Amino acid sequence: MSTAAPPEVQQVAAEEQGGLGGFLRARFEALRSGDVGSLPVIIGIVAITVFFTVKANIFFTAVNFDNLIPQMAGVTTIAIGVVFVLLIGEIDLSIGFLSGVAGVVVAELQMPGSGHDLPGLIAIALAILAGMVIGGIQGSFVAFLGVPSFVVTLAGLLAWQGVIIKALGTQGVIGIQDKQINDVANYVLAKNVGWILAIVFVVGFAGAAVGGQIKRRRAGLRAGNPILMLIRVVFWCGLAFAVVAVCNHSRGVPFAGLLIVFLTVLGTYVATRTTFGRHVYAVGGNAEAARRAGINVKLIRILVFMISGAMAALGGIIFASRLNSVDLTAGGGTILLDAISAAVIGGTSLFGGRGFVKAALFGGLIIGMISNGVDLVGYSDSTKYITTAVILLSAVTLDTVLRRRQAAAGR
Amino acid sequence: MSDTPTLELRGISKHFGSVQALSEVDFFVHDGEVMALVGDNGAGKSTVIKCVAGIYTIDGGEVFFEGKPVTIHGPKDAGRLGIEVVYQDLALCDNLDVVQNMYLGREAHDVVYRLREPEMELKTQETLASLSVTTVRSIRQPVATLSGGQRQSVAVARAVMWNSRVVILDEPTAALGVAQTRQVLDLVKRLAEQGLAVVIVSHNLHDIFEVANRITVLRLGRDVGVYDRAKTTQQEIVSAITAGVPTKVAGVAEEVEA
Numbered sequence: 001m002s003t004a005a006p007p008e009v010q011q012v013a014a015e016e017q018g019g020l021g022g023f024l025r026a027r028f029e030a031l032r033s034g035d036v037g038s039l040p041v042i043i044g045i046v047a048i049t050v051f052f053t054v055k056a057n058i059f060f061t062a063v064n065f066d067n068l069i070p071q072m073a074g075v076t077t078i079a080i081g082v083v084f085v086l087l088i089g090e091i092d093l094s095i096g097f098l099s100g101v102a103g104v105v106v107a108e109l110q111m112p113g114s115g116h117d118l119p120g121l122i123a124i125a126l127a128i129l130a131g132m133v134i135g136g137i138q139g140s141f142v143a144f145l146g147v148p149s150f151v152v153t154l155a156g157l158l159a160w161q162g163v164i165i166k167a168l169g170t171q172g173v174i175g176i177q178d179k180q181i182n183d184v185a186n187y188v189l190a191k192n193v194g195w196i197l198a199i200v201f202v203v204g205f206a207g208a209a210v211g212g213q214i215k216r217r218r219a220g221l222r223a224g225n226p227i228l229m230l231i232r233v234v235f236w237c238g239l240a241f242a243v244v245a246v247c248n249h250s251r252g253v254p255f256a257g258l259l260i261v262f263l264t265v266l267g268t269y270v271a272t273r274t275t276f277g278r279h280v281y282a283v284g285g286n287a288e289a290a291r292r293a294g295i296n297v298k299l300i301r302i303l304v305f306m307i308s309g310a311m312a313a314l315g316g317i318i319f320a321s322r323l324n325s326v327d328l329t330a331g332g333g334t335i336l337l338d339a340i341s342a343a344v345i346g347g348t349s350l351f352g353g354r355g356f357v358k359a360a361l362f363g364g365l366i367i368g369m370i371s372n373g374v375d376l377v378g379y380s381d382s383t384k385y386i387t388t389a390v391i392l393l394s395a396v397t398l399d400t401v402l403r404r405r406q407a408a409a410g411r
Numbered sequence: 412m413s414d415t416p417t418l419e420l421r422g423i424s425k426h427f428g429s430v431q432a433l434s435e436v437d438f439f440v441h442d443g444e445v446m447a448l449v450g451d452n453g454a455g456k457s458t459v460i461k462c463v464a465g466i467y468t469i470d471g472g473e474v475f476f477e478g479k480p481v482t483i484h485g486p487k488d489a490g491r492l493g494i495e496v497v498y499q500d501l502a503l504c505d506n507l508d509v510v511q512n513m514y515l516g517r518e519a520h521d522v523v524y525r526l527r528e529p530e531m532e533l534k535t536q537e538t539l540a541s542l543s544v545t546t547v548r549s550i551r552q553p554v555a556t557l558s559g560g561q562r563q564s565v566a567v568a569r570a571v572m573w574n575s576r577v578v579i580l581d582e583p584t585a586a587l588g589v590a591q592t593r594q595v596l597d598l599v600k601r602l603a604e605q606g607l608a609v610v611i612v613s614h615n616l617h618d619i620f621e622v623a624n625r626i627t628v629l630r631l632g633r634d635v636g637v638y639d640r641a642k643t644t645q646q647e648i649v650s651a652i653t654a655g656v657p658t659k660v661a662g663v664a665e666e667v668e669a
Binding site for chain 1: 486487490498500501502503504505506507511515516517518520524525526528529530532533
């Protein structure tokens with residue numbers, strides 16, 4: 001081994017030893033070698049905010065932020081599933097119309113006077129189950145038969161669109177009167193409840209951070225830098241309180257907002273703290289290595305497609321709930337591309353193995369802000385499409401270039 | 412060295428369709444010994460390894476572990492016996508860090524499958540230290556950022572971490588520079604010093620003569636013989652590889668073909 005360590009080694013070492021200065025130096029080194037972290041997302045959010053605030057003064061208001069949350073909730077939820085699929089290096093193109101199918105299922109099951117007017121929560125559970133089963137079937141083609149996921153889910157895209165048209169054929173629309181279903185996207189939490197949830201989040205987040213450090217120290221391992229940990233906790237907790245404060249300035253925290261935060265936290269936990277999550281990253285990083293290490297690669301693939309199906313279904317329920325109905329356009333339009341864009345813009349690699357669940361939340365926010373801003377300014381849909389396309393292409397290009405750069409710096 | 416080999420293959424055969432990849436191959440390795448497996452391309456080295464690792468099932472012959480007959484039907488069986496293989500491509504996940512790779516597929520977890528990170532990190536530190544692998548600065552850095560020799564070290568350390576008895580290294584130095592080859596060969600010697608049975612497959616006779624105690628030569632799917640490193644020369648091994656006469660003739664013993 002040559003005596004000069006590669007820059008990454010020094011970088012990691014610096015991150016471990018140094019205080020704040022060491023951390024910043026390490027981040028700068030990482031940036032130079034192509035690990036940009038969440039920088040593009042932050043720049044994107046700031047740029048979009050500034051642009052639309054200038055163009056439409058209602059954009060940067062509490063009321064609009066309160067509206068934005070339910071608008072972005074559906075795409076964000078679907079994008080969480082997309083992150084898992086991208087992590088194993090596959091793609092799921094069926095999620096758009098799969099979400100539409102779930103919307104139709106939930107609307108159909110709650111329909112009064114149809115003989116199966118089930119309570120809302122049961123209808124929701126069955127629709128999610130349906131999404132999970134469909135995802136599992138599509139995943140089985142990929143896992144057992146080795147059919148490229150692009151083709152399997154492209155077939156799914158067509159098939160589920162057909163199913164939606166067939167199911168709604170005669171009337172073309174089903175209204176949703178069930179309160180539980182409509183509450184998913186439209187319920188607003190009481191202001192006190194919002195504050196209590198913010199406190200619960202802060203206590204939980206800080207507790208987990210401190211608990212993890214105590215566990216490391218007890219095991220005799222070097223604990224992380226306490227100042228950095230404090231900064232991280234203060235940042236996230238500050239963000240949580242800021243969101244609640246802004247929402248409470250308007251009507252209050254939308255339930256949909258709570259839902260996507262909960263799903264993001266749950267997804268992050270599964271991806272980073274469980275053996276399943278570890279195996280997902282392993283399959284995306286090197287499927288053959290994972291197989292030889294005894295990981296059931298087929299099972300992981302199927303489970304990931306089931307997660308994707310379930311999240312798409314839940315996203316479809318949020319869409320249906322927001323409109324209080326499903327019609328022939330359910331699951332169509334830009335839902336598919338918005339969800340994939342959200343995951344990729346947030347920083348999930350299309351090449352597998354790299355990314356975080358929180359990418360869905362931040363990417364969903366960016367996509368939601370563009371859509372919301374374009375509507376407010378009064379641009380046409382064409383502008384919305386073109387803008388989203390440019391941002392998606394930029395994100396994927398960035399990912400591709402950075403990946404090459406990291407590989408070059410790696411060895 | 413004890414008299415009973417840790418791992419012994421007696422007359423194993425393997426065919427793929429009409430191609431006889433191995434016929435009547437004998438092979439053994441003892442504790443604390445480095446046994447080299449050499450041969451030209453297509454001699455059957457990889458097939459032997461894959462049969463031992465449970466990736467292929469043998470068509471004929473017997474496998475003994477510590478003198479007891481065993482059957483190996485899959486990688487799990489091999490793992491249970493304490494047989495670990497470090498493949499040429501190392502089978503590491505570049506996106507995962509050193510600890511995650513060391514525990515790949517065998518993560519320490521509690522009843523609800525939550526990972527026990529401190530335990531894994533501690534054991535990784537210990538294992539790397541016991542093998543004197545000191546060049547890896549942080550075991551929390553992704554494997555993609557390591558050098559070739561470091562990657563090889565991580566792959567070997569992963570193989571020995573699981574109370575393994577037999578470690579098989581497939582071309583461990585093929586892709587390495589001089590200094591890194593040195594590092595890996597030292598590691599191989601340390602494995603044998605710790606009492607493990609080590610099998611090393613290599614094209615590089617120079618490396619083999621440096622670390623191996625004995626050398627098994629394969630040619631065209633048959634074993635030509637076992638040579639003692641101290642009593643042989645590179646010339647003798649080269650001629651055995653290229654023109655060696657098989658010690659047995661296929662088809663003489665019964666049940667060669669399934």
